[in-house]
Amino acid sequence: MTCTVEARARVERAARSLRDTAPTIAVEVLDPADSPHDRWTLDAAIRTAGVPPTVLRELALAGLTLLPTPAQGEFATVVATV
Template sequence: MSCTVEQRERVQAAADAIEAHPRCAGVDALAPGVGPHDAWTLECTLATSTCPPDVLYALVIARLRLREARPRGTGYHVVAGV
């Protein structure tokens, strides 16, 4: 399995886990070059004022790096990547 396939699968696994969270408003798995990042990236918006531990746990299990986690508008925005 190539590195890119393995990275895509890690990001998609985390996206699937986060999407199942009841406070998830939306989640995207973005390919390298889509948006400002040059690696597989996960972006999600949560309908909460903080990042729930379950979301952080999904990132840890998938071995993703947290790039950004902060309130945005009425929700919480999280960006993580390989």
């Protein structure tokens, strides 16, 4: 298990990267107390029908785990945890 400070930093770094590199509508970082997954969580809405490779790359670089989410029409919802 990773340290809380390290986990938070990884999620926040990924959130900043997504804001800069992806066609993002919104990116939110949830702490374990607020997340339904009980861990640091990144929740993002992307302006594409699927998750673009650039988003997957940023999540992988941060060491986050992508969780399955249902499609939202023309928008992709990305949920990833540490």
